[in-house]
Amino acid sequence: MAVEPESLQWSLPVPSVQELAIHGLQTVPPRYVRDDTDIIITAPSNPSFRVPLIDMTKLVNPGSQEQEIQRLHSACKEWGLFQIINHGVSDESLSSMKQQVQGFFDLPLQEKKRWAQKPGSLEGYGQAFVTTEEQKLEWNDMIFLRSIHPLQNRNLDFWPENPPEFRKALETYSEEMNRVAVSIVRFIAMGLGLDAQEYSETYRGGLCDMRINCYPPCPEPERVVGLCPHIDISGITLLLECGDMPGLQVLKDGHWVVVEPINGALVANLGHAMQIMSNGIYKAPDHRAMANRSKQRLSIATFCYPNSSADIGPAEKLIKSGSPPLFKTLKCEEYFRHFFNRKLEVSFIDSLKT
Ligand SMILES: O=C(O)CCC(=O)C(=O)O
Numbered sequence: 219m220a221v222e223p224e225s226l227q228w229s230l231p232v233p234s235v236q237e238l239a240i241h242g243l244q245t246v247p248p249r250y251v252r253d254d255t256d257i258i259i260t261a262p263s264n265p266s267f268r269v270p271l272i273d274m275t276k277l278v279n280p281g282s283q284e285q286e287i288q289r290l291h292s293a294c295k296e297w298g299l300f301q302i303i304n305h306g307v308s309d310e311s312l313s314s315m316k317q318q319v320q321g322f323f324d325l326p327l328q329e330k331k332r333w334a335q336k337p338g339s340l341e342g343y344g345q346a347f348v349t350t351e352e353q354k355l356e357w358n359d360m361i362f363l364r365s366i367h368p369l370q371n372r373n374l375d376f377w378p379e380n381p382p383e384f385r386k387a388l389e390t391y392s393e394e395m396n397r398v399a400v401s402i403v404r405f406i407a408m409g410l411g412l413d414a415q416e417y418s419e420t421y422r423g424g425l426c427d428m429r430i431n432c433y434p435p436c437p438e439p440e441r442v443v444g445l446c447p448h449i450d451i452s453g454i455t456l457l458l459e460c461g462d463m464p465g466l467q468v469l470k471d472g473h474w475v476v477v478e479p480i481n482g483a484l485v486a487n488l489g490h491a492m493q494i495m496s497n498g499i500y501k502a503p504d505h506r507a508m509a510n511r512s513k514q515r516l517s518i519a520t521f522c523y524p525n526s527s528a529d530i531g532p533a534e535k536l537i538k539s540g541s542p543p544l545f546k547t548l549k550c551e552e553y554f555r556h557f558f559n560r561k562l563e564v565s566f567i568d569s570l571k572t
């Protein structure tokens with residue numbers, strides 16, 4: 219019998235989905251078939267199911283700032299997810315990152331495996347959170363990298379060196395993502411009536427992890443999931459779509475809503491750390507990714523956290539103003555330990571409630 223992981227920090231090795239897809243399957247292997255996938259999707263024609271769009275230029279511009287902060291505040295309260303345009307990240311940096319990621323997944327399997335996960339580590343090329351041989355699998359291959367920011371804490375063993383420009387593109391991109399996170403947190407803090415400087419500064423030297431997702435074309439997309447419904451544990455996640463194929467869906471008022479890719483935009487979603495900081499005023503959304511029949515989809519998710527010396531807990535000002543703290547306050551390190559050592563079936567956020 220295979221040894222099973224002791225924590226969610228590492229995953230059992232499973233076949234590459236890209237390899238399965240290359241071999242021209244007509245049906246998906248049983249281990250990927252889901253009987254329980256709720257595939258009801260809401261058409262975005264109803265305005266209350268239109269994913270909010272936030273314009274960073276309007277947030278910065280004094281003439282439009284107040285109104286755009288209100289829009290951001292509502293987006294965080296009602297969706298926990300929005301698309302952000304005019305975020306200031308150069309087109310060059312975005313397209314270089316996309317190209318390098320495409321280049322990596324185009325490599326032969328043996329070459330990609332040079333950066334494969336190792337027992338005891340979630341980092342690297344492979345799949346996440348596979349803890350038993352019976353567990354159903356997702357239609358997804360990925361690279362997970364911890365601490366792409368700050369750069370001094372990274373583990374280069376898992377950073378692909380092929381394509382040759384991959385590392386350089388990732389370094390630049392990670393700095394840019396940290397900068398965007400700092401700005402968004404600043405405006406989120408303003409929307410919550412908190413000290414904008416204080417909260418955005420906690421993200422400045424903040425930790426960022428990254429998950430690069432590859433969803434190969436699937437012969438029976440309605441029978442699998444690309445990535446199961448989940449809630450991120452980040453403060454804020456910034457997602458870059460590498461093409462125009464939709465796949466991401468967010469749960470809003472009981473409906474799965476498709477997040478249509480917008481060229482040049484980033485998708486921002488809140489994670490548990492922000493839900494906790496807002497003392498439950500904001501809710502981190504459930505989201506998932508679905509596979510499709512015709513085209514491989516790649517996405518790059520950057521999970522941004524406050525710096526490692528910051529506490530993760532409800533903002534004091536939000537507690538003083540009358541509501542009791544709904545969540546415990548933990549040191550960043552404890553927060554991660556708690557997450558990775560929990561049982562997969564235990565709700566992480568419930569375990570942090572007071
Ligand atoms: O690929 C996507 O659109 C979703 C990715 C995601 O939610 C994640 O990596 O946490």
Ligand SMILES: [Fe+2]
Nearest residue numbers: 448449450505
């Ligand atoms: Fe996610």
